[in-house]
Amino acid sequence: MDRRSFLRTSALGGSAAAATTLAAPAYAQGKRTLTMVTTWGxxxxxxxxxxxxxxxxxxxxxxxxxxxxxxxxxxxxGAFEVFDAVSAGQADMYHGVDYYFLGQHPALSFFSQIPFGMTFQEFNNWFYHAGGRELADELYGIFGLKAFPAGNTGPQAGGWYSREINSPEDFQGLKFRMPGQGGEVLGKLGASVQNLPGAEVYQALASGAIEGTEWIGPWADEKAGFQEITKIYYTAGFHEPGPVLNLTLNLDTWESLTPAQQAAVQQVATACHGWNMSQFMANNSSALQRLQAAGVQVMEFPDAVWDAFGAAAQEVIQESMDDEIYATCHESYMASLKSSAGWNSRSQAIFTEQRDRVIGL
Known part of the structure; x- marks a missing residue:
């Protein structure tokens, strides 16, 4: 459709514009201004x-x-309103992580993160080469959206705690911030789970409204300042081994773009996906060293806690299997994960273990 007919028929150019205070896209001399909202402060x-x-x-x-x-x-x-705003045509696109929106559809977890799920590379294998992209189009299309992977934090840390976690029972009554299915796992272990936008986490932890939080990893966590509040830090987590950040467009906006503009959006998102992962990985080790120098205790969960995470995660993942799209995504996701892990366990995993031993890393 051309731009004039888009203006006549889109939510922002039609009657919906009168029902919202958000501005419509600007058009001048063949140029357009598109509004992006985000889940990030x-x-x-x-x-x-x-x-x-x-x-x-x-x-x-x-x-x-x-x-x-x-x-x-x-x-x-607000951070948790971007999905609805873009779906309704009140903004053109959002950048965010979609486990914030599992109330819209539980299958969004596969395009953000499931507990004990895919790493960055494993997700890319599935999305680009093993059916993930097609399933994303089907799922997001229900809501009038078009989504592209556009960022990844790499494996996230287990989080910051006001006390050590020595057994699964230590989660009983613990007020902890963790979104998505990971939070549901902790809920099964007895934690009082809260879902807060990133910009609100520091104050909640400092005030005692929560007793612990996960955020991302050493670099982002150091920038957020959590080490100023507690010194107990678990560096390996079960919940987000490779969470995907998406650039998600209103479908009418997407379809109104020229083929060249669509290609540009897709290529920028793909470039951002790898660039962002590298940004986190390039900064985490030095940040961890600084945190340790500042007195942060780097901890690991004991095996009994990992086992409890695993058992609860399987319960959580299975609970939405009565939804056909969720079940289809799960089957495709797990088949691809098994395939990727089968080769990785015999190649990269062995190589990196031997490399680190041989050259003394």
Whole structure:
């Protein structure tokens, strides 16, 4: 459809515009301004960077034919409102992590993260080469959306705690911030789980409203300042071995773009996906060293706790199997994961273990 008919028929150009205070996309001399909302507070290390990378990249690659106006969480809509805002056409796109929106559909977990799920590379194998992209189009299409992987934090840390975790029973009554299915796992272990936007976590931990939190990993966690509140840090977590950040467009907006503009959006998202993962991985080790130098205790969960995580995770993952799309995504996801792990366990895993032993890393 051309731009004029898009303006007549889209939610922002039609009657929905009168029902919202959000501005419609701007058109001038063949150029468009698209509004991006995000689940991230402005300046949050890594995650906001990924959103900014996409906004700047789309503007640059299209030579200004598309200008992306980035609104961080709370500047236009709240962090947990971006899915609905873009689905309704009140904004053109969002950047965020979709386990915040499992109330919309539980299968969104497969395009963000499931407990004991895929790493960055394993997700890419599935999404780009083993059916994930097609399932994403089906799922997001229900909500009038088009999603692209556009960021990844790599394996996330187990989190910050006010006390040591020596057994599964230590989670009983613990007020802990963890979103998505990971949070549901801790709930089964007796934790009082809270889902807070990233920008609100520091204050909640400092005030005692929560007794622990996961965020991302050493670099982003150091930037957030959690080491100022507690010194107990578990560096390996079960919940997010490779969480995917998505750039998600309103489907009408997507279909109104020219083929060249669509290609630009997709290519920028793909570039951001790898760039962001590298950003986190390049910074985590040095950040961890600084945290340890500041007195942070680097901990590992005991095997009994890992076993409890695993048993509860299987319960959580199975609970939505009565939904046909969820079950289909699960079958495809697990088949791809098994295939990827089968080769990795005989190649990269052995190589890295031997490399580190031989050269003394």
């Amino acid at each position: 402005r300046g949050l290390a890594g995650v906001h960077d990924a959103a900014q990378y996409c906004a700047d990249g789309i503007t640059a690659v299209t030579d200004g034919q598309l200008t992306v106006d980035l609104k961080a969480a709370g500047e236009l809509v």
